[in-house]
Amino acid sequence: MAQPSKLKWVILAFPLLLFIWLTIFLLRGLFSDPTELSSALVGKPVPAFELPDVYNPEQMHTEAVLKGRPMLLNVWATWCPTCQAEHAYLNKLADEGVYIVGLNYKDDSRAKAVNWLNTLGDPYQVNLFDERGMVAIDFGVYGAPETFLINMNGEVVYRHVGDVNDRVWQQVLGPKYEAEMATYLKQPMETEPASAGGQS
Amino acid sequence: MRVMTMFWLLVVLAVSSAYAANLQTYTFDDPSKEALFRELINEIRCPKCQNQTIADSDAPLAKDLRDRTYLMVQEGATKQEVIDYMVARYGDFAYYRPPVQMSTLVLWLGPLVVILGGAGVILWRVRSRSNTDVGLSAEEQAQLAKLSAANAVESTDAANQQAGRNKGNQS
Numbered sequence: 001m002a003q004p005s006k007l008k009w010v011i012l013a014f015p016l017l018l019f020i021w022l023t024i025f026l027l028r029g030l031f032s033d034p035t036e037l038s039s040a041l042v043g044k045p046v047p048a049f050e051l052p053d054v055y056n057p058e059q060m061h062t063e064a065v066l067k068g069r070p071m072l073l074n075v076w077a078t079w080c081p082t083c084q085a086e087h088a089y090l091n092k093l094a095d096e097g098v099y100i101v102g103l104n105y106k107d108d109s110r111a112k113a114v115n116w117l118n119t120l121g122d123p124y125q126v127n128l129f130d131e132r133g134m135v136a137i138d139f140g141v142y143g144a145p146e147t148f149l150i151n152m153n154g155e156v157v158y159r160h161v162g163d164v165n166d167r168v169w170q171q172v173l174g175p176k177y178e179a180e181m182a183t184y185l186k187q188p189m190e191t192e193p194a195s196a197g198g199q200s
Numbered sequence: 201m202r203v204m205t206m207f208w209l210l211v212v213l214a215v216s217s218a219y220a221a222n223l224q225t226y227t228f229d230d231p232s233k234e235a236l237f238r239e240l241i242n243e244i245r246c247p248k249c250q251n252q253t254i255a256d257s258d259a260p261l262a263k264d265l266r267d268r269t270y271l272m273v274q275e276g277a278t279k280q281e282v283i284d285y286m287v288a289r290y291g292d293f294a295y296y297r298p299p300v301q302m303s304t305l306v307l308w309l310g311p312l313v314v315i316l317g318g319a320g321v322i323l324w325r326v327r328s329r330s331n332t333d334v335g336l337s338a339e340e341q342a343q344l345a346k347l348s349a350a351n352a353v354e355s356t357d358a359a360n361q362q363a364g365r366n367k368g369n370q371s
Binding site: 034037041132138139143 | 264291
């Protein structure tokens with residue numbers, strides 16, 4: 001046995017290290033949600049679109065409504081129970097001055113959507129109506145609710161899948177939104193902030 | 201037994217008819233486009249129900265994606281164009297064949313590393329075993345000779361005794 005003992009230790013430690021690595025790997029898997037996909041759109045400008053308003057079918061909005069300032073784009077529908085659960089919190093955020101645009105995703109009917117906003121409150125500055133879900137596909141939406149954080153240049157910064165609640169806002173979305181707001185407020189105020197209307 | 205067979209037949213029938221229902225609404229004039237469409241919907245993953253292709257899935261989103269695939273194929277899109285379209289929106293996840301890149305390297309090279317590692321361990325063990333098989337020292341040689349001589353004497357004694365006993369038994 002003329003093996004150097006150092007090599008022996010390395011060989012003996014190898015299975016242990018492999019085990020530790022595997023444990024960490026699997027332990028992480030235990031606490032991660034595989035249904036939460038990161039958006040392929042992060043860092044990219046929002047896709048081009050033209051959608052009617054929820055209240056007024058005549059009024060058309062384009063992707064221009066998502067540019068000019070940091071904002072949230074919330075994807076919702078009346079058939080989605082989780083959307084109902086998060087709606088009160090969105091109202092609260094809107095009251096605090098958070099700029100939110102709503103994208104109604106494949107709702108049963110326009111009347112239902114309008115009724116929802118009239119009874120539960122309307123936290124949205126702009127209400128987009130995506131009847132067939134084609135714009136939602138361009139956003140990579142695969143369920144509702146989903147919430148996109150968009151910066152002042154109209155680029156997707158982050159996408160949250162599932163409801164926005166106090167925990168999500170405090171820990172994830174809020175700090176990111178505040179950071180975008182800070183950059184937005186720091187720049188010289190020559191660019192015009194997005195108007196709530198959009199063009200027709 | 202017969203009940204079970206019937207049950208499984210029904211299950212298979214239900215699954216295959218659902219699958220057929222997913223495809224019924226798409227008609228093609230060009231068989232090559234139809235083939236491309238079928239190939240694509242069986243390789244694109246439904247982002248909603250993650251372990252199904254958009255052909256398998258009954259989710260509304262899967263239907264939308266089939267519709268979109270159908271439109272693109274009808275408009276003459278190539279396979280790569282449709283895949284790029286899906287990947288741009290839903291990420292690499294959307295395509296059942298992951299691309300070779302840093303984050304997926306472990307998927308592509310993992311099996312090779314395991315095989316090479318196993319071969320390495322086997323080789324190393326075989327080598328180290330033949331290395332330890334060294335000759336005996338002079339002292340050990342002498343001891344071995346002494347032992348085997350003693351053993352030989354002993355065994356011939358024992359053999360003789362055995363033979364004698366056998367003879368006695370025979371007579």
